[in-house]
Amino acid sequence: MLQALGNIFQIPELRQKIVFTLIMFAVFRMGTHIPVPGVDPTAIEQLFAQGTLFGLLDLFSGGAFSKFSVFAMSITPYINAAIIIQLLNVVVPTLEQWSKEGAEGHKKTTKVTRYLTVALAFFQAIGMSIGLKSAILNPNPVNILIIAITLTAGTVFLMWLGEQITANGVGNGISLIIFAGIVAALPKNIGTIYAYVKAGTISYFSVFAFAVIALAMIVFVIHIETGFRRVPITYAKRLVGGRVGSGHSSHIPFKVNQAGVIPIIFASSVLMFPITVAQFIDVPWVKTAAAYLEWGKPLQTTLYVLMIIFFTYFYTSVTVKITDMADNLKKYGGFVPGLRPGQATADYLDYVLTRITLAGAFFLAFIAVLPNMVAGATNIQGVYFGGTALLIVVGVALQTMKQIESMVVMRHYEGFMK
DSSP: OHHHHHGGGGOHHHHHHHHHHHHHHHHHHHHTTSBOTTBOHHHHHHHHTTOHHHHHHHHHTTTHHHHTBTTTTTTHHHHHHHHHHHHHTTTOHHHHHHTTSHHHHHHHHHHHHHHHHHHHHHHHHHHHHHHTGGGBSSOOHHHHHHHHHHHHHHHHHHHHHHHHHHHHSSSOHHHHHHHHHHHHHHHHHHHHHHHHHHHTSSOHHHHHHHHHHHHHHHHHHHHHHTOEEEEEEEEOOEEETTEEEOOEEEEEEEETTTTTTHHHHHHHHHHHHHHHHHHTOOOHHHHHHHHHTSTTSHHHHHHHHHHHHHHHHHHHHHHOOHHHHHHHHHHTTEEOTTSOTTHHHHHHHHHHHHHHHHHHHHHHHHHHHHHHHHHHHHTOOSOOOSHHHHHHHHHHHHHHHHHHHHHHHHTTOOOSOO
């Protein structure tokens, strides 16, 4: 195992990618400590202490929100923009056409997503700046505009940072930025638990129970994330170079959680956006609606679960093209035993994928809402390293490790994931 891990650093290209990713992490962490000019940090701390939503926002931003740094909005506007563009792919012919044009179409879609990110970020930044007038040292229109532009620039920089990691580092840059923020918040959460124990608010047994449940959740998440359903495929004998080549068998692996960590990130971002805006609007009915949508409330939990299930199916349908898969099998002489190539195979694959996606969706929803129940049972409040964070951390870590291992194996070294 140690020798296999050592192989990583024997590959110059991979070593450079890992070093580049770590440097980008360092830049991200430094940015979380650069404050937005003209804001009173004491007033921000008092506002931050008011609700769980702010703690969740702080978790996704890696502590940048509580400091109200230039990265306070984190990467959520980009995620919301990506959701909107993917939803519009279904109804806007131009976007649908781009999705079929390969690399060139992807470039066009990425460009539109960037522009939409800037618009959403500026809108959210204006809302936050107006809502935080009490924390602004001189709340005139010019200063509010400067703060909004600063916050928008921070989000745009994080978007660029994520794209650089994806292109020149290892793993998905956007996911890794969220991953880095969550991991950075871990010491603070441990400190919070220690303070609770020291003050006598919670017992040692509650901490022990919390730790056992957390470890069990990690094992459960890893087990599901690495699980898949194999659909057997047989390839017919083909005439190659005047000779009849022998047929062979293979399989199509459908993961239980085919969509990975994306649905839970999407659902969290969608719910946080309107609630965040509502926090900064002094309108009675908006405040009432926001109270019902606070993290952990029944309505919020219900919407959260429904959104996770929806985004699991939606993202799976976007990323897994069953019709193309069936056509490719037919083209290369592959078929599912007992089924005719073409539409019959496509229908069967769609049936299998639909069923296993349902299991994956319920898994995501269960992991997402379990921490609320655990927090109530153990009386450990204010610790935001819950199921959402756990799933993102484990999922991103597994995906990144698999990408690294594939690069190691490609160069004829032994892999390290067994």
